Amino acid sequence: MSGDPTQSFRDLIRRRLSSEAFDPRRPVGDDQIRALVADACEAPSSFNIQHWRFIAVRDAEARRRLCAAAFDQRQIMDAPVTFIVLGDCEGIDRLPEVMQRAVDEAVLPAGKAEAWQRLAKQIYETPQLARDEALRSASLAAMVMMLSAEAHGLASGPLIGFDAPRVKSEFHIADRFEPVMLLVVGYPIGGPASRKPRLTVDEVLVHDDGADL
């Protein structure tokens, strides 16, 4: 970032607000969607498994079905695209391939890749840990996507109010994937959203001992 990167970043994250009002007449193109996804993929993930997957819902009929499965939150109909952000609860399946690519690119020694695979298998054979990581990784990617949208002049609105089983069935999503969040994206309309006040640093931060929370 040019200028003062600290200030620039702080401006970006303070400008990003969760929008509920999108301009239905301004489309978001293929290139923009791909750029947002590419940025989201820069998030870190456990063992670089990259548990995130994205369904870009753009077709009007598909948006209607998604809207109905999300308590009729109207912004899904107004905005040109809503991402269903998924976490892969069986992401460990992809690990050998992911590791091989890192070894091929010479950014991971083969011995370390093998050790990582053994360790990852141990951890993620516990279904709850596997699901937790799917939620975590998909959330990290979604956060980068929201900031990326802001940097691209777009607005975004994360939604967690939806009927997950219905979304899975309507969109033919395999059991292994957990819908972690819907992310509505488009151009803002009707003035900026209002920033909700945040807890102060002293209300959320303690030092060295959790008893002070």
Add this chain to the structure above:
Amino acid sequence: MSGDPTQSFRDLIRRRLSSEAFDPRRPVGDDQIRALVADACEAPSSFNIQHWRFIAVRDAEARRRLCAAAFDQRQIMDAPVTFIVLGDCEGIDRLPEVMQRAVDEAVLPAGKAEAWQRLAKQIYETPQLARDEALRSASLAAMVMMLSAEAHGLASGPLIGFDAPRVKSEFHIADRFEPVMLLVVGYPIGGPASRKPRLTVDEVLVHDDGADL
């Protein structure tokens, strides 16, 4: 951001890598820690509940205990601070107060605040949904903190390999809080970390139908 904000942001997220090597001689000060936490708090959260809490572990003896509970991952001893990022599974308790502040600041109409509270209570009386949201919100905040560290010239390394019950007991963390991630922060040492290759956009994105995943 000055210059081309899209390019600046893309540079920032590509520069951020998960570091394992930190300079033990370079401290991170109180002001830096508070700035990172303040930035993290700009993440969105369900109903603005702000489920995130942070324990900044800096004291040498506390770091030793944390390191031992995290499979002796040495970077916790090297780095000047490791944040235990917590999610509040009973975050709903704070909602009346959070809503009141938004109403007082005139960014939320009182009627909407009441409707939100009823809806949030319905959703989060289900323990799994409450825990999911704690994981999600804490992860969103952690992602902003990692990018903030990068913007501040610091390096960070997220760790999910730790013994959660032991961390809770060692740091006197109340049951309601779930340790979602450890985030090691300090100045990098020994050359940049290597960027692990990412899946391509075509491998993680589909349109309108999850059957294509």
